[in-house]
Amino acid sequence: MTQTRQKPKGERGKGGYDFIRNGIDDYPLPARLVYNFVAFVLWLFSSIVWPTRFERLDELVDHVRERGTVIVMNHTSMVEPVVFIVGLWRRHVRVRPIYKVEFEKIGPAKWLFRRMGGIPVDRGSADLKALKAARDALGRGECVLIYPEGTRIKNDDQPIKVHGGFAMIAQMGKSDVTPTAVVGAADPYKTRPTHRRKPRIRCGRPISFTELDGTNRKEKLAEMERVAMERVYALRDELRHDYPGLW
Numbered sequence: 001m002t003q004t005r006q007k008p009k010g011e012r013g014k015g016g017y018d019f020i021r022n023g024i025d026d027y028p029l030p031a032r033l034v035y036n037f038v039a040f041v042l043w044l045f046s047s048i049v050w051p052t053r054f055e056r057l058d059e060l061v062d063h064v065r066e067r068g069t070v071i072v073m074n075h076t077s078m079v080e081p082v083v084f085i086v087g088l089w090r091r092h093v094r095v096r097p098i099y100k101v102e103f104e105k106i107g108p109a110k111w112l113f114r115r116m117g118g119i120p121v122d123r124g125s126a127d128l129k130a131l132k133a134a135r136d137a138l139g140r141g142e143c144v145l146i147y148p149e150g151t152r153i154k155n156d157d158q159p160i161k162v163h164g165g166f167a168m169i170a171q172m173g174k175s176d177v178t179p180t181a182v183v184g185a186a187d188p189y190k191t192r193p194t195h196r197r198k199p200r201i202r203c204g205r206p207i208s209f210t211e212l213d214g215t216n217r218k219e220k221l222a223e224m225e226r227v228a229m230e231r232v233y234a235l236r237d238e239l240r241h242d243y244p245g246l247w
Contacts (some may be wrong), residue, residue: 019114020133023140024094027115034115043086050185052083055202060178061091068138069178069206070170071095072228074236075147076154076186076247083185083199084145085116094142098134100150101127117142123150123163131169138173148229154186167224171209171217177228179204181235184246200243202235 017028024035046052063069073080085095094117101120104110113120119137121130134144146166153160170177185199207228214220240246 019117020119020129021136023137023142024096024117031115035117038112038116039086039089042082043090046079046083046086050079050083050197050199052087052199052201054087055200057087057091057201057203059205060180060203061088061093063178063206064093064141064143066141067175068141068143068173069176070134070138070166070173071143071145071178071180072148072166072232073145073180073182073201074232075149075152076182077152077197079185079197080182080199080201081145081147084180084182084201087201088143095145096134096137096142097145098130098147119144131165131172134169135172138169138175144169144173148225152186162225162229164221164225167221167228170224171221176206176208177224178206179228179231179235181232181239183236183239183243186247198246200239200246202239204231204235207231 017031019027019031025032027035060069060071073084081097085097088095096117096119098121099113099118101122103113104120110120119130119133121127137144144166146169148162148164148166149160150163166177180201180203182199182201185197187197207224209220209224212220212223212227214223
C-alpha cells in the first residue's frame, strides 16, 4: 500500500505552503534555493553599493544561537533592512522582518517578501496570525526584526510615533529585545551621492524582562517599549557622534 506523504503545517489548503508560519530552514527545497540565491545577490550588490560596517554583531550572533530575539531599529531607508538581514544571513542567523500588509497589494513583493521570511502585519487590528508567527519564529531560534517607527524617518523634524507591540511579541516568545541603530543608510541633506551610502549599524545589549520595573504584565510591556526605544536612540546618537556627517 502506498503511503501518503504528510504535508508540513500550513501546506494544506487553497493557499498552498504557509511561509509565514513555517521556519525558513524548513521551507521546501525550491523555496530555500530562492531564499539563498536572493540573499547572496543582495549581499553581493550591497557590499559594492552600500558597504556596511557592523559593530557588536558577533555578540548578537552568539546571543541568538539557542533562541531568537526581537530586534528593534530606527528606520531611515529601505537600505538598512537589506544590509542587516543579509549581514546576519552570512552568519547563519535567520531574520524575519515584520512589514506592513499594504506591501502585499504588490504581487511580486508579496511573493518575494514571504519567501524571504517576512511576516506581514495589519497594524490597524489585533493581528493574531502575525503575533503567533513571530512567537513561533523566536522559539525556533529565528530573529524578528521590527521598525517601531512604522515608516522611514527622513529628517529630525519629522514627527515620530512609536508603534507598540514588539514587547508583546518578545514576551509571547519568552525572549528579549535587542536595540539596534543605524546611520548612513539615508542622506536627507544630500551631502554625498545617494548610490554610495555607507551604513553603520551598532547592536546594543539585549534587554530582558527580568531587569525591568513593573509589577504586572502591562507595566512590564510598557517599560520594555520605553527602555528599548530609548536605547535605540542612544545608540543612534552615539553613531552620529562617532561618524560625523552620517545621519
